[in-house]
Amino acid sequence: MPIPIPQQMDLELFPTLTKSQIDAARTSAWYDTFEDITFPSTVIDLAELGEESNFLHWLEADSIFLPEGSQGRYQPEPVTSDAGPSRPRSRSSSNASSSSSTSSSSEAAPTYYLPRTNAAIRDALEKYGGSVFPKLNWTAPKDAAFILPQTASGPLHCTSPADVYLLLKSSDFISHDLEYKRAYLGCQRELDSEDVEAKRVEVELVLKKFEDISPSREIRCFVRNNILIGITQRDTVFYDHLQSEETRDLITRTVREFWEDEIRENYAGGDDYIFDLYLSPNLDSARIMDFQPYRSSVDPLLFSYEDLLSILQSSNSIDTESARLPILRYIDSKAHPGANTNAPTYQSNMMPIEMIELSQGRNMQEFKEAWDEALAQGMTE
Numbered sequence: 001m002p003i004p005i006p007q008q009m010d011l012e013l014f015p016t017l018t019k020s021q022i023d024a025a026r027t028s029a030w031y032d033t034f035e036d037i038t039f040p041s042t043v044i045d046l047a048e049l050g051e052e053s054n055f056l057h058w059l060e061a062d063s064i065f066l067p068e069g070s071q072g073r074y075q076p077e078p079v080t081s082d083a084g085p086s087r088p089r090s091r092s093s094s095n096a097s098s099s100s101s102t103s104s105s106s107e108a109a110p111t112y113y114l115p116r117t118n119a120a121i122r123d124a125l126e127k128y129g130g131s132v133f134p135k136l137n138w139t140a141p142k143d144a145a146f147i148l149p150q151t152a153s154g155p156l157h158c159t160s161p162a163d164v165y166l167l168l169k170s171s172d173f174i175s176h177d178l179e180y181k182r183a184y185l186g187c188q189r190e191l192d193s194e195d196v197e198a199k200r201v202e203v204e205l206v207l208k209k210f211e212d213i214s215p216s217r218e219i220r221c222f223v224r225n226n227i228l229i230g231i232t233q234r235d236t237v238f239y240d241h242l243q244s245e246e247t248r249d250l251i252t253r254t255v256r257e258f259w260e261d262e263i264r265e266n267y268a269g270g271d272d273y274i275f276d277l278y279l280s281p282n283l284d285s286a287r288i289m290d291f292q293p294y295r296s297s298v299d300p301l302l303f304s305y306e307d308l309l310s311i312l313q314s315s316n317s318i319d320t321e322s323a324r325l326p327i328l329r330y331i332d333s334k335a336h337p338g339a340n341t342n343a344p345t346y347q348s349n350m351m352p353i354e355m356i357e358l359s360q361g362r363n364m365q366e367f368k369e370a371w372d373e374a375l376a377q378g379m380t381e
């Protein structure tokens with residue numbers, strides 16, 4: 001039955017965002033407000049540590065070498081005083097510039113120093129019982145999970161600064177956080193500004209306490225015009241517990257109440273946003289996992305953004321309809337077209353971009369030697 005759409009609900013598919021709405025979704029922006037109802041996290045402000053430019057220099061360099069002293073959970077011997085506290089330099093005395101990374105393989109490897117960042121990561125490791133889950137401003141390096149040995153705890157389980165660096169270096173996803181035009185996608189005003197080419201994103205490293213997550217209790221929720229429109233399971237596989245209507249009603253109630261009581265009045269990112277929750281084992285309470293701006297780069301999972309818009313429009317045209325929001329979408333059969341098979345989730349990102357670039361012009365043997373050398377170097381220092 002077609003539902004008449006009133007004029008005032010003639011919304012665009014995506015809202016126009018402001019820069020402050022996008023910044024509100026950074027962990028550093030929302031963490032203090034929601035500290036009691038989210039995962040314990042530490043935000044490392046690299047600029048405050050005086051290592052932001054060295055960090056970026058290392059991250060963007062065309063090499064796979066890890067910063068000095070980053071291996072192992074505990075603080076290694078301090079770097080010798082001639083190393084300088086935080087300045088990247090080349091081991092090659094004939095070429096002290098950062099461009100040494102493009103030099104031939106016969107030259108020694110470049111060396112990177114991030115001692116204060118190493119120490120801050122180790123502090124977080126100690127505070128959180130030995131393991132952390134890393135993110136940059138908005139995004140986790142999920143596409144690089146395969147680079148660390150698989151543990152029973154789950155992907156992105158880091159027990160040393162080197163683990164954190166290796167994930168960041170190998171991830172294509174987190175590089176989006178550093179590109180101004182991608183970071184502020186959806187904020188036309190910002191992207192139209194004259195000096196946009198010269199602008200850069202302030203980098204922050206977020207370390208969350210690592211927890212064993214049950215993906216069956218992860219959900220994603222969509223808010224538009226300050227209305228909670230939809231909830232979808234985040235891990236799109238068939239789950240038995242979601243087949244019970246009673247369970248689905250419980251989840252919907254929990255989420256609606258949690259949003260009304262905890263988020264709606266307190267989130268500083270405006271009236272349009274997406275948030276992820278982690279439900280308690282009995283599904284009657286939740287913790288915040290993350291916030292995202294309401295924009296196309298966020299996977300709508302079992303919805304499409306067209307669906308979300310039409311749900312919102314129809315709910316507003318008939319008063320009684322709004323009572324049934326949010327709508328919960330779930331996989332209701334093993335043959336559901338949205339159901340994930342065993343395919344790796346981030347198949348298109350299986351090979352980190354730096355590795356692809358590094359491998360160009362080198363054969364596998366040379367590439368492996370460079371890799372082994374980087375690891376061996378880290379282990380002896």
Ligand SMILES: Nc1ncnc2c1ncn2[C@@H]1O[C@H](COP(=O)(O)OP(=O)(O)O)[C@@H](O)[C@H]1O
Binds near residue numbers: 133138139140212
């Ligand atoms: N503290 C944590 N410990 C372990 N795994 C986590 C933690 N936080 C998130 N995860 C897992 O990583 C996934 C991505 O986390 P999230 O913070 O939403 O990153 P992103 O915004 O990049 O998607 C989640 O779906 C969850 O399975």
Ligand SMILES: [Mg+2]
Binds near residue numbers: 138139276290
């Ligand atoms: Mg997120």
